[in-house]
Amino acid sequence: MRIDNPSQGVAASALLPMQPRHAAALRLWRFLSGRHWTFRTGVVILVALVTTLILAPWIVPHDPAVQNLMARLSAPSAEHWLGTDHLGRDLFSRLLVGGRFTVTIAMVTVLLSFTVGTLIGVVAGRGAGGVLDEITMRVIDVLISIPDVVVAIFLVAIFGPGYATLIASLTVIGWTPFARLARGLTLAINAQGYIQAAEVLGCSRSFIILRHVIPNIIRPIAAVSFLRFGHKLITVGALSFLGLGVQPPAADWALMLADAQPYVERLPILMIAPGLAIFVAALSVTWIGHGLEIEARDGDSGDE
Amino acid sequence: MNSYTLLQTVLRNTPEPAGAAVQPPFVEVDELAKHYFLSRSFSIKSVDGVSFAIRQGEVLGLVGESGCGKSTIARLLTRQTSPTGGEVKIAGQAITDVDGEDLKRLRRTVQLVFQDPFGALDPRMRIGTSMEAPLAQHHIGTREERRDKVMRMLAEVGLDESFYERYPRQCSGGQLQRVVIGRALLLEPRFLICDEPTSALDASMRTQILNLLTDLKRRHGLTMLMISHDLRVVRHICDRIAVMYLGRIVEVADRDALFKTPRHPYTRALIAASMLDRTGLYAPEIQLRGDLPSPLNPPRGCRFHTRCAHAQAKCAQAEPKFEAASESHQVRCHFWRDLQPDRPAQAGSP
Amino acid sequence: MNKTNEPLLVIEDLKVAFPGQPTPVIDGLSLTLDRGEVLALVGESGSGKSMTALSLMRLLPAGGAIAGGRIRFDGEDVLSLPDRQMNRLRGGRMAMLFQQPQAMLDPTARVGTQIAEPLRLHRGLVRRAAMGRVLELLRDVGIPDPAVRARCFSHELSGGMAQRVMMAAALSGDPDMLIADEPTTALDVTVQAQILRLIDEERRKRNLATLLITHDLAVVAALADRVAVMYAGRIVEEGPAKAVLQAPQHPYTRALMRCSLLVPDPSGQLLSIPGSGTHARDLTCGCRFHPRCSAAAEHGLAGRCMRSEPTLKPDPDGHVTRCWAVEAEKETAA
Numbered sequence: 001m002r003i004d005n006p007s008q009g010v011a012a013s014a015l016l017p018m019q020p021r022h023a024a025a026l027r028l029w030r031f032l033s034g035r036h037w038t039f040r041t042g043v044v045i046l047v048a049l050v051t052t053l054i055l056a057p058w059i060v061p062h063d064p065a066v067q068n069l070m071a072r073l074s075a076p077s078a079e080h081w082l083g084t085d086h087l088g089r090d091l092f093s094r095l096l097v098g099g100r101f102t103v104t105i106a107m108v109t110v111l112l113s114f115t116v117g118t119l120i121g122v123v124a125g126r127g128a129g130g131v132l133d134e135i136t137m138r139v140i141d142v143l144i145s146i147p148d149v150v151v152a153i154f155l156v157a158i159f160g161p162g163y164a165t166l167i168a169s170l171t172v173i174g175w176t177p178f179a180r181l182a183r184g185l186t187l188a189i190n191a192q193g194y195i196q197a198a199e200v201l202g203c204s205r206s207f208i209i210l211r212h213v214i215p216n217i218i219r220p221i222a223a224v225s226f227l228r229f230g231h232k233l234i235t236v237g238a239l240s241f242l243g244l245g246v247q248p249p250a251a252d253w254a255l256m257l258a259d260a261q262p263y264v265e266r267l268p269i270l271m272i273a274p275g276l277a278i279f280v281a282a283l284s285v286t287w288i289g290h291g292l293e294i295e296a297r298d299g300d301s302g303d304e
Numbered sequence: 305m306n307s308y309t310l311l312q313t314v315l316r317n318t319p320e321p322a323g324a325a326v327q328p329p330f331v332e333v334d335e336l337a338k339h340y341f342l343s344r345s346f347s348i349k350s351v352d353g354v355s356f357a358i359r360q361g362e363v364l365g366l367v368g369e370s371g372c373g374k375s376t377i378a379r380l381l382t383r384q385t386s387p388t389g390g391e392v393k394i395a396g397q398a399i400t401d402v403d404g405e406d407l408k409r410l411r412r413t414v415q416l417v418f419q420d421p422f423g424a425l426d427p428r429m430r431i432g433t434s435m436e437a438p439l440a441q442h443h444i445g446t447r448e449e450r451r452d453k454v455m456r457m458l459a460e461v462g463l464d465e466s467f468y469e470r471y472p473r474q475c476s477g478g479q480l481q482r483v484v485i486g487r488a489l490l491l492e493p494r495f496l497i498c499d500e501p502t503s504a505l506d507a508s509m510r511t512q513i514l515n516l517l518t519d520l521k522r523r524h525g526l527t528m529l530m531i532s533h534d535l536r537v538v539r540h541i542c543d544r545i546a547v548m549y550l551g552r553i554v555e556v557a558d559r560d561a562l563f564k565t566p567r568h569p570y571t572r573a574l575i576a577a578s579m580l581d582r583t584g585l586y587a588p589e590i591q592l593r594g595d596l597p598s599p600l601n602p603p604r605g606c607r608f609h610t611r612c613a614h615a616q617a618k619c620a621q622a623e624p625k626f627e628a629a630s631e632s633h634q635v636r637c638h639f640w641r642d643l644q645p646d647r648p649a650q651a652g653s654p
Numbered sequence: 655m656n657k658t659n660e661p662l663l664v665i666e667d668l669k670v671a672f673p674g675q676p677t678p679v680i681d682g683l684s685l686t687l688d689r690g691e692v693l694a695l696v697g698e699s700g701s702g703k704s705m706t707a708l709s710l711m712r713l714l715p716a717g718g719a720i721a722g723g724r725i726r727f728d729g730e731d732v733l734s735l736p737d738r739q740m741n742r743l744r745g746g747r748m749a750m751l752f753q754q755p756q757a758m759l760d761p762t763a764r765v766g767t768q769i770a771e772p773l774r775l776h777r778g779l780v781r782r783a784a785m786g787r788v789l790e791l792l793r794d795v796g797i798p799d800p801a802v803r804a805r806c807f808s809h810e811l812s813g814g815m816a817q818r819v820m821m822a823a824a825l826s827g828d829p830d831m832l833i834a835d836e837p838t839t840a841l842d843v844t845v846q847a848q849i850l851r852l853i854d855e856e857r858r859k860r861n862l863a864t865l866l867i868t869h870d871l872a873v874v875a876a877l878a879d880r881v882a883v884m885y886a887g888r889i890v891e892e893g894p895a896k897a898v899l900q901a902p903q904h905p906y907t908r909a910l911m912r913c914s915l916l917v918p919d920p921s922g923q924l925l926s927i928p929g930s931g932t933h934a935r936d937l938t939c940g941c942r943f944h945p946r947c948s949a950a951a952e953h954g955l956a957g958r959c960m961r962s963e964p965t966l967k968p969d970p971d972g973h974v975t976r977c978w979a980v981e982a983e984k985e986t987a988a
Contacts, residue, residue, distance in 0.1 A: 192423055193418050193420055193422075193423030193424040193425075194423065194424055194425055194426040194427075194434075196384060196418070196424075197416075197418060197424045197425075197484070197487075198426075198437075198438075199384060200382050200384060200411065200415065200416045201411060201415075201437075201438035201441070201487070201488075201491065202407075202408045202411030202412065202438060202441055202442055202491070203437060203438060203441045204441060207437070207441060211426075211429070211437065212426050212429075215426075215428045215429075216426070216427070216428055369842040369843075369844060369845070370813070370842055371812070476700075477699070506698040506699050506869045507698075507869050507870060507871070507910060507913040507914045508698055508909070508910060508913045508926060508927040509698075510913065510916075511912075511913045511916065511924040511925065511926035511927075512926045512927075512928075514916070514924050515923055515924050515926055518922070518923075518924075533842045533843055534843050535843070536915075536916045537916065539916065540916055540918055540924055573844060574843065574844065577843040577844045577846065577847045578843045578872075579872075595812045595814050595815060595845065596812065596842075
């Protein structure tokens, strides 16, 4: 008997022991430094933004709900950094607090849509051509043709406005793009040798989905979910604008935009500030998504 | 008399080694067919009435061009797809309609080595995990025992322990093919199907893998089906060889008989083509005209007549029967008696 | 036209490196190729043979760079040509065949249109004239019913047919040199012979200089005039095909021969080369083949092979080998 030893001549570099664990900060730095610049910028902005929003109630210079009709529509000053609105409320404080609602709703919705959509899409894709797949696809066809604002109006009419209603109405429609993408990617993966091998080896359906399919398609889907986040942020804004989201006097970026409308000529900052806030939040997340997408496209270049 | 009964007769007449007297073949394939229906009247007859048998411990080679249906046979025998006709028995059990737990048990009896080792392993899974997972899925052993088994199997296929932690992209094609073979053998199958196990590999890797398969076959007492388009590859390892053309087997013989006295013109062309050299390039035997005809619309009569150098009028009209040229040698050709075995095996015979 | 007697293609001391790799993928490669000649470049995957082809076309994958050496094609320095001229050279006088012909064809365009495109762009032919030329080319490469096939999409072609189409596309620019990178590896054996015959016929007809890249010595035997064997970025043996195939000198070439023939030894084992060549490039000293070499030990030269790398030593008949053992043998004989 003779078994050749093919591992001869293998470079020592391939056999290095696993890296020891580094301090958290160092690891974060390593995590960021190898990435695309849009990803890094996005992460920095988003971390700053979320920290600010979380700490907002404790760091605001003024109570965002307190009106001061004597100081209506005052220009930026040392007292009111960004000036005051038409009811004399401090604009800067309202800006800090006003993102909490919108950003939370958008995040939760995207996360839910992503999870639900991916699972449904993968299961449908694994049984492609079957009854389940057919039903799923037709349901998606129907849902995709309904604007989410309409669903929101409908659900708010039944259950009244609130966190749960908004999240539910946005998720009902929101999962469909994820499901379509996940299904498409699964179809491509189905033809891969390792999926066929797993079947021949007798691996169960759930094992194949959880251990083979999902890990191999999750990156592009995650990238899309980040891209969808900006879109969701604007939708939530639009719903608040229509009076379906946050109820006054609570502060909210989209509501602030709406309120500022009559006074935009006298004090443009009333509109610019919340508009810019929405823009920056959306952009940071979109950039993270863009960075991830580039990596997903270029193949694995990092974290294993 | 259909080809299966003929085959049975032949098998019965073939002298068996002492002690194995009336043992039925380990794998019996009877009139197996797989038609892919494109519409009600149109179908691709990928496999069209194929019968063969493999005895316990025997290695059968299945040779033919791509598109002849040989990979479909691998998919049928491993139940990745269901046949549209015929029957397959492995170890006495009909496999064509088992499912659930029975199918899972069948997976342990029949295993497959894939053509493309790079594709057959999940790029995001460490090799150790890839090899262990099927064991866990079949509830074999504890976690430690499984790890142990994998380590021993890695050694058996000639890889060191470091491979356990590696990702597929850190390995060469030859090393990955060893992993794939090891993973299949971990389930302790009795029947191993190899679908072009070396065609994605370099010449030097090819011989390593063929040697490994020969070793493993001997040590584990495997019954094997070796599928390849290259007669050189199956020559070394197989006991018998079946040649397939457009969904049908056209010749079956013991290895040496097939190389020494190939009966079917197609077999001769394959032999000539696989023994290329400068004069061989222009040799008349490999002047196969054109490509394999479409299996959507196979030629009438003998399926090979459109490319055959010896075709006559009769060939276009009637399909030849599977005839026994000798006890263990069958051929599907009208004129096999007239064809002189004028091109015996080439230089480099064992 | 080139007035000196220089061969059509001259590669001198070519080095190709990728960042992050300790040694170059191609390390000091020198080759010549003349009109009407078939030079086979043989080696395992990772030996650098495909990289050589891509450097000739200046189409190295991202990150790869030519770190040294010269490539002259018909007297012109390929490496310093402006991109525009290089483009013209690539589609015209240098043509290439690939391992996966189907992958090289655009699945959304008809085959005929794809071959016609460069004819219209580079030669200024009008649509009808270009189409006529395409049909002519398709007939030349042995495609039955060219008019029908020209209207096919790539997925409607078999592997052999697609390789013929690629050949037609390659010939459309009236090339002087054909680079065939594993042109038959993905094909069935019966079709392999057809394609090799096609290459052979065309090079005779057109006096094509042909660089044939393959790992299969059977293909070499069928087609090549000269053979260069590459191992880990270096040429280890080069010479007339007959001499190299009948009396291979370098232990690697000999082993490769035995592997290709699939001939078992008396004990029933196929002869093989232990290990794989993929990582041999990481060796920093000595002969790159020594970890897998049997001759090193047999000749009691293991120390020498490990310490220093041999150079290419010529035979009187133009057969060169890079091996200490072969050198030692010759010295004893002399």
